[in-house]
Amino acid sequence: MITYKALTIAGSDSGGGAGIQADIKTFQELDVFGMSVITVLTAQNTLGVQGVFPQALEAVEAQMDSVLSDIGADAVKTGMLFTADIIRLVARKLQQHKAQNLVVDPVMYAKGGAQLLQQEAMDALKQTLLPLAKVITPNIPEACAILGIPDIHNATDMRAVAEKLLELGPQYVLLKGGHLSGTQAIDLLVAADGSEAVSFISDRIETPHTHGTGCTLASAITAELAKGRPVNEAVQTAKQFITAAISHSLNIGGGIGPTDHGAYRRARLHVLS
Ligand SMILES: Nc1ncnc2c1ncn2[C@@H]1O[C@H](COP(=O)(O)OP(=O)(O)OP(=O)(O)O)[C@@H](O)[C@H]1O
Numbered sequence: 541m542i543t544y545k546a547l548t549i550a551g552s553d554s555g556g557g558a559g560i561q562a563d564i565k566t567f568q569e570l571d572v573f574g575m576s577v578i579t580v581l582t583a584q585n586t587l588g589v590q591g592v593f594p595q596a597l598e599a600v601e602a603q604m605d606s607v608l609s610d611i612g613a614d615a616v617k618t619g620m621l622f623t624a625d626i627i628r629l630v631a632r633k634l635q636q637h638k639a640q641n642l643v644v645d646p647v648m649y650a651k652g653g654a655q656l657l658q659q660e661a662m663d664a665l666k667q668t669l670l671p672l673a674k675v676i677t678p679n680i681p682e683a684c685a686i687l688g689i690p691d692i693h694n695a696t697d698m699r700a701v702a703e704k705l706l707e708l709g710p711q712y713v714l715l716k717g718g719h720l721s722g723t724q725a726i727d728l729l730v731a732a733d734g735s736e737a738v739s740f741i742s743d744r745i746e747t748p749h750t751h752g753t754g755c756t757l758a759s760a761i762t763a764e765l766a767k768g769r770p771v772n773e774a775v776q777t778a779k780q781f782i783t784a785a786i787s788h789s790l791n792i793g794g795g796i797g798p799t800d801h802g803a804y805r806r807a808r809l810h811v812l813s
């Protein structure tokens with residue numbers, strides 16, 4: 541029986557591989573009731589982003605009020621927010637509704653390079669949203685953009701970057717190493733309470749089809765936090781979930797295809813049967 545509830549506040553990806561669609565699929569696969577607040581509509585496919593249509597602030601506010609005043613959420617994730625005004629509104633409403641277990645995925649660019657956060661929104665992200673987060677999940681280019689430093693290119697530099705991000709106020713930083721080269725995909729978790737840093741390592745899977753991997757990882761963490769699991773364990777399950785999804789990624793469309801959100805469940809059912 542589904543007893544836990546998670547909310548994603550993010551952009552819609554018409555192509556189904558990232559954004560709201562990836563988040564809801566992931567919540568469902570992990571047995572959590574999924575809800576959504578749509579901030580931006582994107583016209584998007586495997587080839588790129590053809591259109592970006594931010595929703596009216598009133599529409600974002602009304603969705604948040606509807607969901608949080610009635611149903612509530614055990615954990616909340618933010619993804620593509622696009623404008624400074626939407627970021628400030630979302631931060632204010634999250635505080636008003638006393639949102640728990642907030643995961644902030646500071647989405648800035650799609651895999652094809654399209655900009656998913658306006659340049660002038662960076663300050664609002666840093667000042668209003670990151671301090672509210674239990675976990676933030678930047679990839680390396682996002683982390684370096686937030687800090688205003690040049691991109692790093694090896695795993696040994698990840699620790700210093702992740703620790704610098706803790707100074708912006710989140711309780712945990714999960715710095716994703718998917719953008720590095722090498723035979724492994726390494727993510728590093730650091731905590732503001734001074735507990736040991738933990739690396740989550742998988743073999744790097746040779747595939748171009750990684751559309752939406754960041755959204756999927758962050759929503760899997762959110763689903764596990766909604767169940768009351770500690771951050772370390774939530775990240776561990778999420779890493780297994782995304783690794784299974786990438787292992788079975790889908791060669792659909794003519795560009796960067798999505799991953800298979802059902803792969804983790806099917807692998808577990810096979811083991812259990
Ligand atoms: N080729 C790969 N093989 C295995 N794991 C990968 C691969 N690429 C990315 N990952 C893992 O997928 C997760 C997402 O990382 P990534 O750096 O791709 O996020 P992202 O760039 O934010 O994704 P997106 O913006 O497309 O949603 C991380 O756990 C990362 O280690």
Ligand SMILES: Cc1ncc(CO)c(N)n1
Pocket residue numbers: 550551552553558559560582584619620647649650651656751752753754755
């Ligand atoms: C709507 C949306 N959110 C996030 C991403 C990042 O993958 C994307 N491509 N599209």
